[in-house]
Amino acid sequence: MTAEIGSRFGDPLVGANMNDWARENVPLLTGVLSAVALALVFGAVGGVIPNSFLPRASDAVLDAIPHLNAVISASAIVTILLGWRAIARGNVRRHRAFMLASFALFSAFLVGYLYRLILVGTVAFPGPEAVYTFVYLPFLAVHILLAIVCIPFVFYALLLAATRPYEELYHTRHAQVGMVGAVLWLISFSMGIGVYLLLHQIY
Numbered sequence: 001m002t003a004e005i006g007s008r009f010g011d012p013l014v015g016a017n018m019n020d021w022a023r024e025n026v027p028l029l030t031g032v033l034s035a036v037a038l039a040l041v042f043g044a045v046g047g048v049i050p051n052s053f054l055p056r057a058s059d060a061v062l063d064a065i066p067h068l069n070a071v072i073s074a075s076a077i078v079t080i081l082l083g084w085r086a087i088a089r090g091n092v093r094r095h096r097a098f099m100l101a102s103f104a105l106f107s108a109f110l111v112g113y114l115y116r117l118i119l120v121g122t123v124a125f126p127g128p129e130a131v132y133t134f135v136y137l138p139f140l141a142v143h144i145l146l147a148i149v150c151i152p153f154v155f156y157a158l159l160l161a162a163t164r165p166y167e168e169l170y171h172t173r174h175a176q177v178g179m180v181g182a183v184l185w186l187i188s189f190s191m192g193i194g195v196y197l198l199l200h201q202i203y
Helices: 002-006 012-024 026-045 059-088 092-120 129-163 174-202
Strands: none
Touching: 012 026, 012 129, 026 092, 026 129, 059 092, 059 174, 092 129, 092 174, 129 174
């Protein structure tokens, strides 16, 4: 009888079992979520996702997305730094709030970027060829590389925090992985703003 009750959908026992499973499988969940996120990115870049799949916004909205993403990137830099300072001062609640805000900003950036990429495609660099070859391309390549590399670090740190009380996080690699993820995040967001300036402001 107990087993029948525990197996019902929505039963607290089921939720506890699912949480236990997630707790024990953080690396697996990290790999799955990272693979899905990267598949979406590479699918959009490679033109695998057809633009007819999405409703098309007005040209004004599409033109505004790079400017909005620059603001999102700057905001994410601020929230990451504030989250970093909060945990350094032992304020777990503020740290959690700022890092969740950072992830929400990152997600919003990614949605806007992929949406515009699928509908509009890549933007040609309007500046001189020398700047394109020796400045823009290396800068863009490092930005993209860091953005890709940071994804599993971010997911791993967040999943550890989501599946454990904060007291137990001190016995995991949350702090070390989170530190690497935060540094990669900061550099990637900063370089993303640099890419924006080169594409939409300087040239």
